[in-house]
Amino acid sequence: MTPNQEFIDKTIQKHGNFVIPILQDIQEQYNYLPEESMIMVAEKLNMHLIDLYGVATFYKAFSLTPKGEHIITVCLGTACYIRGGAKILETISKELDIEPGETTDDMSFTLETVNCLGCCAIGPIVVIDNQYFGEMTPQKTINLLKKFKEGRKCSPSHPLINLKTTVER
Template sequence: MVNDYEKVKAIVDRYGGKHASVIAILQDVQSEYHYLPEHALRAVAGQLRLPLIQVCGVATFFKAFSLKPRGEHTVTVCLGTACHVRGAPAVLDEAKRQLGIEPGNTTDDMRFTLETVNCLGACALGPIVVVDDEYQGQMGPRKVKKVLNKYKKTPRDRRHAEIVVSS
């Protein structure tokens, strides 16, 4: 825990402890832990001398932040308008069915987190699904299973697994 506190402190210090940097600080904390653990939020609030609820307010307002640990693969279904008219809702339905979770949630085995995004600006390839950083274009409900299967087989990221266990 001491180690964790130091980690957060280093991030806060990088921004000179300025209140205005709270969003940037939380972004860096999130890229460190892949989510925002409670102890980190408490540390940020303490360091910045801000009421904890204010930090929580920011952390829950912006979509970039997650207060829950995330799965090892993030499946993001684009719901931009171009993807929508080309059939993204059916793709999302199928992804929900395949993973058995609603967007914003993570499967029990911590393998997949399902997310939606409101446009990635790769509209020519719509409907688009992004798994981690790989774009899967021209998706249809039929292709969802195939794409997910590809990632089911990849080994778990060890570093990530440790974080999940330690939290």
């Protein structure tokens, strides 16, 4: 999807000169920060493009390369790792034929890792599209990936915290 000036203009109108929320909205729209959008924002905010890139590259949450339709994040923090986080990562890598930091050829999935998600009690944790799945096992992970490949979503099992999600065993 190519950035359009109308979207950029509305985003800047919404956030004013606040660069981070502008970049967050662009990333949410395109799943990364396209070069064209960076140029448009820099021109509209009357700032040097290098300064805008400085902000975008400082924060790990921003990506300058296209990502898949679904972003998968595996927690490798101590609690998740001890409970099998590395095995979960290995399962996903094998199922999708990608390594952390890579995207599938069809642009469906991007695989990432993180040091801690703060959900240690329900680890190991897998996050897909900002939806948290706890107490994962290799088989639950395979079932979860199958659902996302088929275009089905999982519903949260706990409506208050919206962290733990049910996956068929």
